Structure formats: structure tokens, C-alpha cells
Amino acid sequence: MKNLKDLFEHQLKDLYSAETQLVSALPNMVTHAKSAKLKKAFEEHLKETQHHQERLKDICEDMGIKPTGEVCNAMKGLITEAEKFLEEEVENDSVRDAGIIADAQRIEHYEISGYGTLVRYAKELGYTNIAEKLDKTLQEEYSADEKLNSLATNQINKEAE
Ligand SMILES: [Fe+2]
Numbered sequence: 001m002k003n004l005k006d007l008f009e010h011q012l013k014d015l016y017s018a019e020t021q022l023v024s025a026l027p028n029m030v031t032h033a034k035s036a037k038l039k040k041a042f043e044e045h046l047k048e049t050q051h052h053q054e055r056l057k058d059i060c061e062d063m064g065i066k067p068t069g070e071v072c073n074a075m076k077g078l079i080t081e082a083e084k085f086l087e088e089e090v091e092n093d094s095v096r097d098a099g100i101i102a103d104a105q106r107i108e109h110y111e112i113s114g115y116g117t118l119v120r121y122a123k124e125l126g127y128t129n130i131a132e133k134l135d136k137t138l139q140e141e142y143s144a145d146e147k148l149n150s151l152a153t154n155q156i157n158k159e160a161e
């Protein structure tokens with residue numbers, strides 16, 4: 001890597017790996033979530049996540065690079081941790097849901113950080129259209145996080161208490 005463009009491409013591939021891993025992992029969270037609202041939130045975000053993956057693929061195509069070739073180990077770790085929790089013995093449904101939300105929010109925050117950087121790089125490199133596409137994903141990650149926040153705060157954490 002010699003310049004910001006190289007770094008940008010490297011980070012695009014990293015996030016493509018992260019989104020691809022999430023597309024495979026989210027159905028398991030849908031299955032294990034007990035609250036209907038939480039299930040629905042994960043189902044909706046799974047659809048968005050598929051769009052995020054597609055969007056990154058399109059951006060890489062526009063730039064003439066392959067989206068594959070990197071493994072995002074951070075996402076791998078976050079998913080491993082989330083799946084480990086799904087195997088835990090948790091007697092109370094709301095406690096389980098609260099724990100799933102905690103893991104899911106870690107994942108969203110990781111994505112928010114990644115897309116925040118990518119939007120900034122794209123703007124600095126003068127890729128206005130790409131910056132807009134990445135920002136669309138970023139806003140969806142913020143909304144997903146916010147939805148989880150309000151589910152936890154308004155309902156699930158209280159029930160778990
Ligand atoms: Fe995403």
C-alpha cells in the first residue's frame with residue numbers, strides 16, 4: 001500500500017468480509033431471539049446487511065477491484081462471542097434477549113466505525129458517489145443500533161431486571 005486510495009481499497013475489502021460474515025450469522029440471532037420485536041429487528045437488519053454487502057460489491061466493481069481477499073478477524077471474533085452466548089444456559093428469556101442485544105450492538109458499533117472511516121476517505125479522495133453510497137449504509141447502521149437501544153431501554157432490560 002502506497003497511498004490513501006490503497007488503504008481505502010484495503011478497508012473496503014475488510015468491510016466486505018465483515019458484512020459477508022454477518023449475512024451468515026444473523027439468521028442464528030433471529031432464531032434465538034425470544035421477543036417478537038427483537039426477531040423482527042434482526043430480520044429487517046439482515047435484509048439491510050445483504051444490501052450493504054451488495055453495495056460494497058458494486059463499489060469495488062466501480063473501482064475495478066475484487067471485493068474478496070481479506071478476512072475481517074474482528075468481525076470473526078465478535079460473531080464467535082455472540083454465538084458462544086447463544087449456547088449459554090439462560091433461564092430467563094429477557095435476560096437472553098438483553099445479552100443478544102449487547103452482542104449485536106458491539107457488532108453495529110464496529111460497523112459504524114468502519115463505515116465512518118470509509119466515508120471520510122471517499123470524500124477526501126473525491127469519490128462523491130461512493131461516499132454517498134457508503135453514507136447510506138452508515139445511516140442504516142446508526143438506525144439499527146438506535147432500534148436495539150430503544151428495545152433494550154424501553155422493554156427488555158426492565159423485564160430482565
Ligand atoms: Fe452492515
Ligand SMILES: [Fe+2]
Binds near residue numbers: 045107108111141144
Ligand atoms: Fe449492521
